[in-house]
Amino acid sequence: MYILGIEAATPVAGVAMVENGRILAERLVNNRRTHSVNLLPMIKDIIEEAGITTKQVNAVAVSSGPGSFTGLRIGMTTAKTLAWIWQIPIIGVSTLEALALPLMAREQIVCPILNARKNEVYTSIFRGRTGRPEMLEGPLAIGISELVQKLEKWPGPVTFVGDAVPVYQEEIIKLLGQRALFGAQSAQLPRGAAVAELGYWEMLAGGGVMPLDLEPEYIRLSEAEVKLAAKCESR
Known part of the structure; x- marks a missing residue:
C-alpha cells in the first residue's frame, strides 16, 4: 500500500x-x-x-x-x-500527533507545541508507547502557564517539540524546571x-x-x- x-x-x-x-x-x-x-x-x-x-x-x-x-x-x-x-x-x-510520533518509544509525556500567536500555543498531551501516540488531552489553544498546570496531572519529564519551542523555551524551563526536555532540532519540524x-x-x-x-x-x-x-x- x-x-x-x-x-x-x-x-x-x-x-x-x-x-x-x-x-x-x-x-x-x-x-x-x-x-x-x-x-x-x-x-x-x-x-x-x-x-x-x-x-x-x-x-x-x-x-x-x-x-x-x-x-x-x-x-x-x-x-x-x-x-x-x-x-x-x-x-x-x-x-500534533505527527510531531509526537518520532518520540513515542521514550514512553514518557510528549507535548508538541505550535505557535498560535496571541501568547498561545496549539498543543496536545501524549503518552509515549509502541505504535501510535496515546493522546491524554487536546487538541487545545492555550497559554504556556495553563499548559504547565495541565501537565501537573502526569509526573516525570515532559519532552517538548514544535516551532513554538524557541519562542517559549525559557518560560517553560522557568515553570517546569528539570522536568522540561526538548527534542533535537531535527525533531522540531x-x-x-x-x-x-x-x-x-x-x-x-x-x-x-x-x-x-x-x-x-x-x-x-x-x-x-x-x-x-x-x-x-x-x-
Whole structure:
C-alpha cells in the first residue's frame, strides 16, 4: 500500500511516500517560500524518486491541523485535488500527533507545541508507547502557564517539540524546571513521513474518506472570523 503524506500546516513543507509503513522517499523545505510554490514540485519528485506512478498511490494523507490557517488551506486543497483526480481516499492526520510520533518509544509525556500567536500555543498531551501516540488531552489553544498546570496531572519529564519551542523555551524551563526536555532540532519540524505513516495505520484500521468529506481542524476561529463575529454582534 502506497501512501503519499503532505505536511503544510506550519511554515515547513514536507512530502513523503511510504509503502506499507516503510519510507521510500521524503523531502522537507523550510525556506519561507509559500507552500503553493513548494508542494506540487516536491510531490512530483517524491513519486518519481519512489519509483512508482500516480496510479499506484492508494491514499493521500495530509496534516489537517491545527496550524497556520493559510498553510492548512493550501495543504488540504492540494491533497483533496490530488485525491479527487486519482480517485483515492484521503486521510486527515493531526499535525500534533505527527510531531509526537518520532518520540513515542521514550514512553514518557510528549507535548508538541505550535505557535498560535496571541501568547498561545496549539498543543496536545501524549503518552509515549509502541505504535501510535496515546493522546491524554487536546487538541487545545492555550497559554504556556495553563499548559504547565495541565501537565501537573502526569509526573516525570515532559519532552517538548514544535516551532513554538524557541519562542517559549525559557518560560517553560522557568515553570517546569528539570522536568522540561526538548527534542533535537531535527525533531522540531513536522515531517511528511510521519503524516504518511499515520495515514498508513489509519488506512489499515479502515479509515480514509472521500476528498470532499475532509475538514481542517482549526481549533479556534481565524482573525477574519473573529472580526466578522464581532461586527455581527455589534449590529
